[in-house]
Amino acid sequence: KNQVEQSPQSLIILEGKNCTLQCNYTVSPFSNLRWYKQDTGRGPVSLTIMTFSENTKSNGRYTATLDADTKQSSLHITASQLSDSASYICVAPMDSSYKLIFGSGTRLLVRP
Amino acid sequence: DAMVIQNPRYQVTQFGKPVTLSCSQTLNHNVMYWYQQKSSQAPKLLFHYYDKDFNNEADTPDNFQSRRPNTSFCFLDIRSPGLGDAAMYLCATSARDTFNEQYFGPGTRLTVT
Numbered sequence: 729k730n731q732v733e734q735s736p737q738s739l740i741i742l743e744g745k746n747c748t749l750q751c752n753y754t755v756s757p758f759s760n761l762r763w764y765k766q767d768t769g770r771g772p773v774s775l776t777i778m779t780f781s782e783n784t785k786s787n788g789r790y791t792a793t794l795d796a797d798t799k800q801s802s803l804h805i806t807a808s809q810l811s812d813s814a815s816y817i818c819v820a821p822m823d824s825s826y827k828l829i830f831g832s833g834t835r836l837l838v839r840p
Numbered sequence: 841d842a843m844v845i846q847n848p849r850y851q852v853t854q855f856g857k858p859v860t861l862s863c864s865q866t867l868n869h870n871v872m873y874w875y876q877q878k879s880s881q882a883p884k885l886l887f888h889y890y891d892k893d894f895n896n897e898a899d900t901p902d903n904f905q906s907r908r909p910n911t912s913f914c915f916l917d918i919r920s921p922g923l924g925d926a927a928m929y930l931c932a933t934s935a936r937d938t939f940n941e942q943y944f945g946p947g948t949r950l951t952v953t
Binding site for chain 1: 873885945946
């Protein structure tokens with residue numbers, strides 16, 4: 729069954745601290761995996777896209793990793809800011825088609 | 841900047857009163873999607889247009905309809921909104937050859953009273 733699972737469900741950290749969000753996927757065939765950030769009341773915004781051959785990709789303070797053998801991805805946020813408070817969603821396409829499989833998201837709260 | 845625009849951002853309608861949500865895009869993408877997202881849930885695909893071809897998801901209620909008069913615009917019509925239709929409605933677009941690179945609009949929050 730094609731699935732994307734994320735952990736933790738929610739996370740609270742202090743401003744300036746680092747954190748890592750996890751995503752496990754069982755999508756086959758695998759083409760790519762994307763991390764989105766969704767602020768409350770807004771649409772998802774793409775942070776990074778990881779293809780099969782990529783292990784690490786950075787976008788500012790966001791670094792995504794992909795392990796195709798274990799089918800795991802992580803999103804590391806460095807030196808968190810209050811504006812990082814949002815839901816982070818891991819998404820993979822089904823059969824390289826238009827249908828996206830969304831993870832349930834991790835709700836991150838950054839406190840001063 | 842190329843983008844996906846949704847109007848209005850907030851919409852309040854009465855139970856049973858038809859409502860239309862709009863989406864426009866300046867990306868010149870061939871494919872446009874409508875998603876429904878309820879609180880703390882993942883977006884659920886309602887339907888999509890590939891150019892002028894309409895593709896309905898099997899479990900999308902008949903209450904939901906869509907129109908795409910041209911490449912740039914797409915509308916979501918809810919014929920008789922029920923309380924259960926209160927949600928965030930997201931429009932997304934993608935290019936012809938990169939379906940899974942979807943760009944989302946900011947969403948319209950629909951409240952049904």
